[in-house]
Each structure stands twice: as structure tokens, then as C-alpha cells.
Amino acid sequence: MDLSDTHRPTAQPTLSPMRRNTFALILKLMALIRKSISNADRPGYLYDFREMRGEFKLGRSGNLAKRIRDWERDCHNAHQLWYDSVYCLHVHRAESIAHLLLEIFCVDRPMHLCPTCGRRHREKFRLWGTDLVIRRRILRIMHIAGSLSQ
Numbered sequence: 001m002d003l004s005d006t007h008r009p010t011a012q013p014t015l016s017p018m019r020r021n022t023f024a025l026i027l028k029l030m031a032l033i034r035k036s037i038s039n040a041d042r043p044g045y046l047y048d049f050r051e052m053r054g055e056f057k058l059g060r061s062g063n064l065a066k067r068i069r070d071w072e073r074d075c076h077n078a079h080q081l082w083y084d085s086v087y088c089l090h091v092h093r094a095e096s097i098a099h100l101l102l103e104i105f106c107v108d109r110p111m112h113l114c115p116t117c118g119r120r121h122r123e124k125f126r127l128w129g130t131d132l133v134i135r136r137r138i139l140r141i142m143h144i145a146g147s148l149s150q
């Protein structure tokens with residue numbers, strides 16, 4: 001039996017090198033889900049918005065209205081479209097799970113300097129599909145992350 005990989009297509013040939021290996025991400029996710037929830041974790045909101053170039057940002061905050069104001073002050077961008085938010089009992093853990101799930105499903109995890117504010121925002125993702133499909137997928141991921149963090 002030939003076990004060589006030479007004639008098989010690579011699993012995900014167009015993925016960016018910034019996106020980590022799927023198997024490693026799944027192991028990280030399983031380890032995180034098995035861990036007990038930290039006593040320091042607090043309720044809050046997962047949120048997401050879309051920026052130009054089709055990049056999506058997922059973050060967390062205990063005070064969503066303040067976080068939106070902070071983003072508008074620190075990185076004001078007319079192309080920023082705020083989408084959904086999901087309340088979670090343990091939002092640190094929910095965010096970590098959501099980021100791993102998003103990275104598993106993303107095309108790219110860009111880490112370039114922001115053209116608006118010059119900083120390097122972490123945890124941005126580029127995904128396959130139309131905006132509507134991506135938005136629904138992210139919302140589903142936020143709900144799953146929230147339900148795994150109760």
C-alpha cells in the first residue's frame with residue numbers, strides 16, 4: 001500500500017501562514033473546553049464587526065456601549081460595520097473558544113498594521129462566503145462559545 005502524500009492535493013492550499021494548523025487548533029480547543037472555568041472570569045458580551053477588505057474582528061467587553069465608543073475614538077473608520085453581540089456568563093473563556101473556532105474556519109488571520117490607527121489589532125479574521133453567510137457563521141460561533149462557557 002502506498003502511503004505517500006505525493007498524489008494527494010494539500011488539504012488547504014490557499015491558507016495564509018498566519019493561520020495556525022487545523023489539527024493543532026482543534027487540540028487547543030479540546031484542552032480549553034476540558035479546563036474548568038476560572039473564578040476570575042466575568043459576564044460580558046462577545047461582539048463582532050466588519051472592516052474594509054472584508055476582515056472581521058471578534059472581541060469581548062463587559063460594557064458594549066463603552067467598547068463601541070472606544071473603537072470609534074481610537075480607530076475611527078467609516079467602513080466599520082458593527083454586527084451582532086452575544087451575552088456570555090464567562091466572556092473570557094467564550095472569547096478564547098470563539099477565536100479558536102474562527103481560526104479553524106478562516107482563510108486568513110491578518111496581523112498587518114491598521115491603516116486607520118497604525119496599531120496592530122489582534123484576532124482579525126478573513127472568511128469564505130458572502131457577508132451575510134459570514135455574519136451568520138460568526139453569530140453561530142459566538143452562541144456555541146457562550147454555551148460552552150456556562
Ligand SMILES: [Zn+2]
Pocket residue numbers: 074075114115116117118119121
Ligand atoms: Zn486601527
